[in-house]
Amino acid sequence: MGRYALRRLLQMIPVFFGTTFLLYALMFALPGNPVGALTSGKPKNPAYIAYIIDQFHINDPFIVQYFKYLQGIFTGDFGKTFNGVPVIDIFTQRWPVTIQLSVVAFTFEIVIGIALGIWAALRKNKVVDHSSLALTLVLIAAPVFVLGYVLQWVIGVKLGWVAPAGIQDGFPKSYLLPGFVLAASSLAFVLRLTRQSLLEAFGSDYVRTARAKGLPATTVMRKYSLRNSLIPVVTFLGADFATLMGGAVITEGIFNIPGIGQQLYQSIRLRESVVVVGIVTVLIIVYLLFNLIVDILYGILDARIRYE
Amino acid sequence: MSESLSRPAPAVEAALEGGDTSAPRSQLGDAWHDLRHSALFWVSAVIIGAVLAIAAFPNAFADAAKTSALTGGCDFADFLQSPSEAHWFGTDQLGCDIYSFTIFGARPSIAVGLIAALLTTVLGTVVGVISGYYGGIVDSLLSRLVDIFFGLPLLLGGIVILSALTFPSIWGVVFVLVILGWVSAARLVRGTTIEAKNQDFVLAARALGATNSRIMWRHVLPNAVGPSIVVAVISLGGYIGAEATFSYLGLGLKDPDFSWGTMIAAAQSSFFQAPWTLLFPAGFLTVTVLAVILMGEAVRDGLDPKSRA
Numbered sequence: 001m002g003r004y005a006l007r008r009l010l011q012m013i014p015v016f017f018g019t020t021f022l023l024y025a026l027m028f029a030l031p032g033n034p035v036g037a038l039t040s041g042k043p044k045n046p047a048y049i050a051y052i053i054d055q056f057h058i059n060d061p062f063i064v065q066y067f068k069y070l071q072g073i074f075t076g077d078f079g080k081t082f083n084g085v086p087v088i089d090i091f092t093q094r095w096p097v098t099i100q101l102s103v104v105a106f107t108f109e110i111v112i113g114i115a116l117g118i119w120a121a122l123r124k125n126k127v128v129d130h131s132s133l134a135l136t137l138v139l140i141a142a143p144v145f146v147l148g149y150v151l152q153w154v155i156g157v158k159l160g161w162v163a164p165a166g167i168q169d170g171f172p173k174s175y176l177l178p179g180f181v182l183a184a185s186s187l188a189f190v191l192r193l194t195r196q197s198l199l200e201a202f203g204s205d206y207v208r209t210a211r212a213k214g215l216p217a218t219t220v221m222r223k224y225s226l227r228n229s230l231i232p233v234v235t236f237l238g239a240d241f242a243t244l245m246g247g248a249v250i251t252e253g254i255f256n257i258p259g260i261g262q263q264l265y266q267s268i269r270l271r272e273s274v275v276v277v278g279i280v281t282v283l284i285i286v287y288l289l290f291n292l293i294v295d296i297l298y299g300i301l302d303a304r305i306r307y308e
Numbered sequence: 309m310s311e312s313l314s315r316p317a318p319a320v321e322a323a324l325e326g327g328d329t330s331a332p333r334s335q336l337g338d339a340w341h342d343l344r345h346s347a348l349f350w351v352s353a354v355i356i357g358a359v360l361a362i363a364a365f366p367n368a369f370a371d372a373a374k375t376s377a378l379t380g381g382c383d384f385a386d387f388l389q390s391p392s393e394a395h396w397f398g399t400d401q402l403g404c405d406i407y408s409f410t411i412f413g414a415r416p417s418i419a420v421g422l423i424a425a426l427l428t429t430v431l432g433t434v435v436g437v438i439s440g441y442y443g444g445i446v447d448s449l450l451s452r453l454v455d456i457f458f459g460l461p462l463l464l465g466g467i468v469i470l471s472a473l474t475f476p477s478i479w480g481v482v483f484v485l486v487i488l489g490w491v492s493a494a495r496l497v498r499g500t501t502i503e504a505k506n507q508d509f510v511l512a513a514r515a516l517g518a519t520n521s522r523i524m525w526r527h528v529l530p531n532a533v534g535p536s537i538v539v540a541v542i543s544l545g546g547y548i549g550a551e552a553t554f555s556y557l558g559l560g561l562k563d564p565d566f567s568w569g570t571m572i573a574a575a576q577s578s579f580f581q582a583p584w585t586l587l588f589p590a591g592f593l594t595v596t597v598l599a600v601i602l603m604g605e606a607v608r609d610g611l612d613p614k615s616r617a
Contacts, residue, residue, distance in 0.1 A: 011455075018456030023465075026472045141598035143549045145556050145572065146590040149579055157580060246464045250553065268471050268557065276471060280464045288459055 008292050019284050023277055024066050078278040081267075087278045090263055098259035100171050101252070102244045104179030105186075109240070113187045114233065117194025118226070124199060132195075136188035144247060148181045148254040165256040178255040182247055186240050193236055197229035204228075231298065238294030242287035339534075339610035349606035355599035359592075363418040366411050374408035391584055398584040400574065409571055410589050416567040417593065420478050421548035421600075424485035429540040431486065432493020433532060437524050439494065440501025451498075457491045462550065470559035478567075481551045481560045489547070493539055497532045504531040534611040541607055545600035552593055568593040 053059060060068065072078065078087035120129040139147070155177055156164025167174040201207055202225060210220045248261030256262075260279055267275040343349045362369055374382075382404035391398040397406035439450040466484040475483060504510060510527050518526075554560035555569030568589040575585035 014452055015455045015459045018452070019459040022456065022460065023468055026468055137598055137601065138594070141545070141549075141601055142590075142594045143552050143556075143572075143597075145553070146586070146594060149576070149586055150590075153580065153583065243461055243463075246461050249463065249467070250556070264467070265557065268467060268559065273472070276468060280468055283461070283464055284459060287461060 005296055008295055012288055020281055079274040087275055094260045094263050098248050101175050104175040105183035105244050108180055108183040109187045109190050113190030114194050117191040121195045121198035136191050139184045139188040144250050147184055178251050182251040193233050197232050201225040201229045235294055238290045242290050246283050342610040346606050348602055352599040352602040359596050363414040370408040370411035374405045397588040400585045401578045406588050410592055413566055413568045416478050417548055420481050420551040421544045423482050424547040425540045425544040427486045428489040429493050429536055431490040433497045436494040436497025437501050440498040441524055454491045454494050462488050477565050481554050485547050496535055500532040501528050504528045538608040542604035545597045549597050
């Protein structure tokens with residue numbers, strides 16, 4: 001197990017350098033003059049240009065620039081914004097908000113998605129099954145901002161159950177509606193995946209054997225069907241947590257939640273490349289780490305998967 | 309090579325192909341036979357057909373002059389009117405007719421989806437077959453490359469690329485979707501290729517002296533066609549939604565081009581007073597994506613021999 005985790009960690013290294021290099025190259029190399037890209041839309045003060053040249057090691061060869069940037073990231077130095085605020089300060093302010101939002105969304109995804117998935121599988125081809133499948137299709141097909149605005153209008157404005165925007169009601173109340181919107185499409189996938197793999201398990205030999213032995217239905221469900229069907233669900237959930245944080249760029253914008261996603265959106269508008277690359281790099285590291293955790297969780301859930 | 313491709317397969321080889329070509333119906337013919345009886349397929353086909361017709365011939369449904377203030381299409385005095393006989397879908401904050409905009413906004417939305425789905429499938433299939441068939445160092449290199457692109461989430465990668473580079477009209481979004489989307493097709497095709505390349509019909513073809521390219525084209529590729537089509541159709545729905553998302557973020561289409569996504573973005577500020585400004589383009593977008601996803605599921609069921617009785 002330890003050796004397997006180590007090997008996966010080693011395999012992650014080229015992926016990490018590949019993705020971050022790609023990002024860095026896109027942001028700083030391609031548009032031609034990096035000083036221009038970093039000061040676009042702003043008056044070009046010579047002192048600021050000198051600062052940028054120093055900050056981004058522009059007089060070094062490109063590959064050296066990239067490694068110096070990475071070195072900065074690992075020592076917590078993500079550079080500074082146009083206003084001279086260190087990016088790391090923005091991070092400490094905004095990440096907790098996004099993490100709270102993602103946790104609420106993740107909880108919705110797990111609780112509603114898996115519970116409805118089990119219910120639909122148990123009542124295959126009944127009303128519950130058909131209506132939950134129809135619901136998932138709508139949740140998957142409607143882009144998140146459409147769903148966001150419609151729910152904000154109906155629940156926040158017309159019904160007035162929760163404040164339509166902002167976080168003045170604190171955690172978790174303010175995060176419920178945006179959390180649901182953020183979770184919506186993933187929730188639908190979790191529901192379908194749970195239903196699908198449970199149905200497969202119900203038809204399998206080991207479940208039939210367990211039933212034939214006379215085990216109580218709840219034991220068969222808990223120890224046999226569910227345990228095996230959760231493997232694909234866990235895979236999806238693991239990869240999805242980081243995606244949720246990325247998806248927050250839209251949800252936080254709609255519901256005016258001062259998290260990292262809103263910051264990313266504002267920085268895109270202002271073309272603050274330093275902040276954009278910093279945020280996206282962190283998100284990608286989180287994404288890669290969660291994928292690793294999922295791979296290791298496999299072995300705990302499925303005894304058939306062995307790590308050599 | 310092209311000569312051997314166009315030449316009809318020798319009877320022996322055809323018989324060894326595991327019934328793929330010697331069967332009375334081809335794989336696609338078989339799927340079609342199933343699909344004809346699926347209600348889901350027909351419903352989605354009708355919706356997709358209607359949307360394609362709108363995208364191809366918008367002039368038959370609305371007047372192009374109404375989609376620009378320059379041609380007198382927008383009257384500011386009419387701003388934010390609710391749906392009426394004169395303006396079926398109401399008007400937006402500039403007094404423009406939302407119906408005309410929705411009709412003419414279909415083409416860019418659909419075009420992005422179709423072009424991206426086609427290019428990702430072709431690129432992914434080529435890389436997947438080469439990677440799976442040759443194995444070894446070629447496979448290792450290509451697989452690492454796939455891993456790298458797989459590590460970039462579509463939304464975030466797209467945000468970075470589109471805020472760094474500027475493209476004309478729809479091509480920015482197409483570029484992003486192709487660059488970040490081809491990897492799923494490549495992984496899938498690599499898998500089916502590895503599965504197929506050790507099967508008896510491939511070994512038999514090789515024993516008969518078939519070249520590598522012939523084996524890949526005639527024996528390995530047909531196995532990947534079914535799953536590739538399914539992935540292409542389902543991802544088409546995702547790509548149409550993705551175009552709207554990028555345009556919503558202000559990174560997709562730019563003025564004077566418009567799509568359903570840019571209309572939704574513009575409707576943000578007026579949504580609470582005038583919900584129709586958002587609901588009509590959003591409704592068209594959602595129904596289209598829904599129809600494409602349903603079509604993908606129907607095709608998957610038709611192509612998957614395991615689901616057949």
